[in-house]
Amino acid sequence: MTTTRIPWTDQFRTPTMQQLRKHLQADAAELFDRARKAILKFDDIVEAPRWYGDCWFWSLGYFLSHEQMEDDDPVAIIIPAPEDLQLAMPVEQAFLDTLNVRRLKRAIRDGLELGQTPFHTRWAFWSLTANSVTDEILSVVTQRHAWLMG
Numbered sequence: 001m002t003t004t005r006i007p008w009t010d011q012f013r014t015p016t017m018q019q020l021r022k023h024l025q026a027d028a029a030e031l032f033d034r035a036r037k038a039i040l041k042f043d044d045i046v047e048a049p050r051w052y053g054d055c056w057f058w059s060l061g062y063f064l065s066h067e068q069m070e071d072d073d074p075v076a077i078i079i080p081a082p083e084d085l086q087l088a089m090p091v092e093q094a095f096l097d098t099l100n101v102r103r104l105k106r107a108i109r110d111g112l113e114l115g116q117t118p119f120h121t122r123w124a125f126w127s128l129t130a131n132s133v134t135d136e137i138l139s140v141v142t143q144r145h146a147w148l149m150g
Contacts, residue, residue: 020080088125091115
């Protein structure tokens with residue numbers, strides 16, 4: 001008996017964007033497309049699937065260049081988990097200091113706090129569950145992109 005793994009969890013086969021999207025429910029697939037489109041609007045962004053281990057498996061990484069893909073963190077990643085579509089991005093304290101956090105929705109602030117002390121990661125992450133929350137998350141990604149570009 002053989003088992004077939006969905007492309008998202010198959011470490012040994014690099015999936016295409018279409019394969020990652022295929023296992024999302026209809027609402028999540030729309031949010032996936034919306035997030036991709038918003039991030040890809042930047043001319044200098046390169047999209048590539050990247051393996052993130054047993055937590056985020058294959059995710060779509062968004063990098064400032066092909067060279068950055070080899071060594072550096074992405075601007076953001078979309079995690080196409082079939083049961084919980086997510087977006088994550090590494091956060092630096094210098095970037096966080098530029099944000100007007102009080103104006104952000106609580107869900108956005110909570111995601112940003114996950115990337116700070118006392119948590120042992122520097123990744124902020126959110127579930128993409130509704131258009132309004134997704135738009136605000138993408139606004140933070142846009143701000144981080146601008147900050148990275150100087």
